[in-house]
Amino acid sequence: MGVNDEFDLIHQYFEPLSAGAPGARGLLDDAATLSPSQGCELVVTMDTVVAGVHYLADEKPTNIVAKLMGSNLSDLAAMGATPRGFTLSCAWPKDIERDDIQAFAHAMGDWTQAYSFPLLGGDTVTTTGNAVFTICAFGDTPLGKAISRNGAKVGDDVYVTGSLGDGALGLLAAQKKLSEISEDDQTYLADRYRVPQPRVSVGQSLIGLANACIDISDGLIQDLGHVAHASNVQIDLQISAIPLSDAANRIIESNPEMMSLVLSGGDDYELAFTGPSVPDNCDVPITCIGKVVDGDPGVMARATDGSLVEIAKSGYNHFA
């Protein structure tokens, strides 16, 4: 069944996602109202995903939503913010099926509930090109305490959450380009690519503890490079310390050149942060992978013997 009324669509599928947010005004007004919690300021971030660029063009609605919600929540996590809500813009291809929009909204409902992250408003339009979705996400941080990229200090340790490289290897798995590995490993990696696990609770626990934080969406070397340049420090990275999943480990043992995907591939949505120590009781493993040192701003990646490793491509760039 096709779609013939955007207002009916909003009422039927999207208005339920605004539950718990009176400022959303039932998605009936020109705008929503929002205030930070007592003693807090709002953190605002915006992320766009494009069909065929950020996800495979034939991706299921549930996975499109995962990429969209995951990447925005990951940006909030990197600032140490508690999610508050979001606005959503959907530019749908004109021939979109009503079932696909319903599935999209339904999948989004799982995320709004899991993260207490209601829909506050947005815009629904059609496009003659491919689908484009944008979220503007809002979170709270204690006033003046949002974690920035520019606070890394010489002497800090450099930490990452979870495991790296699964996103880039997972894209290959989703494209059926890793047929030499087991079905289980293919499924694990493709899921890691498709369904980001934003590190929201770790991010919140980093407030007052981490000096700098970023989420690794464009590749470890590039994203740590942003921290190094913004903080005017050098980051000394021990390649052998980078945490790998069992599946990624098995691939790299037989194809060592694929380590470049771990260093420079996108879509990991893990946090990288610098500071003197890690929070207690995190819900995900945290690994020290290097040190903040004095020197020209940038990232120095070292092999086990201490020698510098040349990194050909540092990360994803939309216009490269």
Next chain:
Amino acid sequence: MGVNDEFDLIHQYFEPLSAGAPGARGLLDDAATLSPSQGCELVVTMDTVVAGVHYLADEKPTNIVAKLMGSNLSDLAAMGATPRGFTLSCAWPKDIERDDIQAFAHAMGDWTQAYSFPLLGGDTVTTTGNAVFTICAFGDTPLGKAISRNGAKVGDDVYVTGSLGDGALGLLAAQKKLSEISEDDQTYLADRYRVPQPRVSVGQSLIGLANACIDISDGLIQDLGHVAHASNVQIDLQISAIPLSDAANRIIESNPEMMSLVLSGGDDYELAFTGPSVPDNCDVPITCIGKVVDGDPGVMARATDGSLVEIAKSGYNHFA
């Protein structure tokens, strides 16, 4: 010259647009920080424009920016909000020229300065389809005082700012479909279509005075219908009272059937509001076009003799 570095692009062209907003963090972080002014809450709205849908596919960057900024500021105006800043998502076609991005950012700078409306952050991506731009706009209103669509009261007068129908007639003029009218009228109308004049200062002066307000972006009948349904009232509209520009008036005198564009055409970006009176000293003419009455929710459009006029198409709907 093509584009080969999104970070260079952001730094060179977009970072200057964040001047005056320390919370934008120089566009270097994962997110911006924002708090409402003392005694205020934030009003949040989101609008998307798509090449070939919301503006002509070969439109100049300066006019794309006008549509984008104008439509978002108009939504803030409808809530009575004072503009504070915005986040911007640009999905550029992969073959975009650097000069076009520069012209886009330059044009945006005129709006950020004119409305003290700085860029706070956003996302820059590429698409294999047509360009899609989304803004999430933030404004301040005194706590609990944002003007809603749902407050219209029986007995209120219904007012509109400026003149109506110029947007829809201007689209025809921009498409060179109104060759029978003078060059001056064509230029005037095409400009009205291309460059919305958001009624920001009128909107601010409506706080505490208007009971309901909406901006007329999808057509007068449809947008007043939203007010009527949200407020559970009937709106009695006197068609002859609708203010027309001289150019629109000349067209309708010789083509009375084009009055349907005035009633149902989009892109006017004027405000419609209900209340007992109008603010003093507005910077744009305000006209009473009807009355809020008791009755089934909806809009009754009347001819001079009081008879009801049937409206075939009430306004723009993306999926219709």
